[in-house]
Amino acid sequence: MPESFYYILIAIVFISIILAWLKSETLANPTTIYVLWWGGFLFLSTFDIIGMRRPSMYAYQLIILSLVMFSVGSITFLGNRKKSLTINKNINEHDSIKIKLYFYSQTIFTLLLIFMIYRTVGILKNLTPGAFRGLVYSTDGLYGKYFMLFAYVVKPNLYATSFISISGVLLGKLPKKFLFISFLNLFLYSISTLGRFPVFVIVITLFLGFFFLIDKLKIKFRYIVSILVLILFIVSMSTFRTSSQTLNPFSIIKNYFVWYFAGPFTAFDYFLNNYKVGVDYDYSYFRGFIAGIDWIVEIFTKKLSLPFQNINNSFHEITAPFRSLGGSATNHNSHYTMLYTFYRDAGILGIAIYSYIVGVLNSILFNQFRKTYSIVSFSLLLIVFFVSIMGLLKWEFRYLWSVGSVFIILFISQKITIRKKVALNE
Amino acid sequence: MSNEEQKDLMDEFNIYNLIRNLWKDKYQVVIITMIFAVVSIVYSLRVDHLYEVNSVIKPAEASAETSLESSGNLMGFSLGGYTGTPVINQILITLKSNTFLEILYKKYQNEERLFGDGLAELDKTEPDKLLREQKKYDSAIKLLQKVIKFAVNTDHNTIGLSVKLKDKYFAYELMNELLFSLRNYIRKQNVENLQSDIEFYQDLIDRTKDPRVIQMLEKKLSDKIEDKFVLSSNVFTVVNKPFVPSKRIYPKRSFMVVMTTFLGGLFSVLIVSLKPGMKKVYSIIKE
Structure with missing residues (x-):
């Protein structure tokens, strides 16, 4: 790896952090954590820690371009904080009843998920955990005839509820019991599907929540312990899924960390090397960027028997096969970074423009959050920023859960349940 | 206001x-x-124009690295790593190795179309002969690593090779030389390795008296001899032959x-x- 790459990377990270701090007057802004997160894993990917193939220089150039464009977009639109706001923790009675109704209605999903765990245990008697995971998202698998209900209603609701509850509790507007309800459901969902992602969402979102409110919250020891327990849960789930008794948790964490977060760069490079536009695929011009909406459109077009091709199908054709990335990353699929989606949408221009848009979007939501400290603005910031940093793995707005969660937060939470006002300190 | x-x-x-x-x-x-x-x-x-000559090679046999076992976990991950010495892996290691690139360096060390005047400059600026040779070697290897690129396609068990240079005719020549040298280098390595294995088994057979053990060792020996024949006759097939490009890529x-x-x-x-x-x-x- 040329030394100049490291100098450029370090320069981009530091200049971005300084400029973002200059504009926002705080280090707890989206640009800082984004460049550190992406830059850190980019740095890690240049070493052959688990023997994975190193991405080509061309892939690195595109990733650096994306990082720069995100920074340019986010710093341009970052606002500073003129007034010191305090968080108004009161919610009017009308909204309070609606929030309670919304959260207590989640117990219906709790019952559904308990039923699903019962089914999971039954299936696992005849299948290995690995084979079970392959069947989870098929209509013949765990969900059977309930597949649509879970994909379109339950899953987005679980995530939306967790984002709302984390925002509300961290802002001190909602009682902690709501956090318990949403986390319980996500845990049940995680166990029923043997998935780690739901718990991962909790860990990252909590971390981001603390980060954005770092000047308003005191980090307590029990918070750190709670996050460590969640990480332990993810590691245990991984051990169970690989049915491995010989590997120690440290080697799993090491492999996870490096493979899951640096592997997508190698996978993206694989895509660049082996798939050519006009031959293997055509540009999808913005459809990939908002492909989560295709899932919703698909329902109606199917009902009306209209010819409609969900763009995600052609995206999955490339990312679905299990491929070796070298070393211990022997069966990698799905995670090709968000740049894969951007590149398939509009090539290099797509990477530049979409990364810029993502940066702008994060800053606008961050400004809105600092202006209002409302649950809605915080929830939207958390979900969009979560998707942005998880773009290291893949573009989550191609999936229904993220688009569905945003819709739920916007249309249910804001318009019906938790509309509220924030008072100024002075 | x-x-x-x-x-x-x-x-x-x-x-x-x-x-x-x-x-x-x-x-x-x-x-x-x-x-x-x-x-x-x-x-x-x-800026100088750059032309790219491409080629795709398919190794003689599917390797443990490139063909995933069907029994592998579908959604989790296994931590098996490499097993044996896969051909694709061997080609990749060879392409990365300085020892192999040195063959190309020795052949083209006076070729300005490849190294420009960078190596010739060192002759003027560096008086110490030994140091000059070391510096020339380092610069040449770095440049070759920059000019020759390769990528694995695990779906089809192939390796894509590319050579990027200002002179499209020389790029074509270098690609052909690369394929020729690569084939010879790996063939030689394989045969040498297998020859030592064959000698080892032959020695074991000579020293063993038990007919069942001899039979087992002879089976191993015949497998090794067969491998030696296969690997010396066919290291890889050129699926996509190189050609002189008509358009520049940069x-x-x-x-x-x-x-x-x-x-x-x-x-x-x-x-x-x-x-x-x-x-x-x-x-x-x-x-």
């Missing part, structure tokens, strides 16, 4: 502030964008200019948006 409101409009970000600042500093925006555009035009006109002038001008526009907006913050910092420093 009260003083407080005026201050708000200056400090807090909103899109109207940005548009207003952009309009106020419109000449700066245009100048910065134009600088980007002009630089990109000049660069794209002056620079793509129109794309370069449009992209750079567009990025310049976005950078100029960033610079304009940073001005109030910069002024603030400047006034703090001044105070």
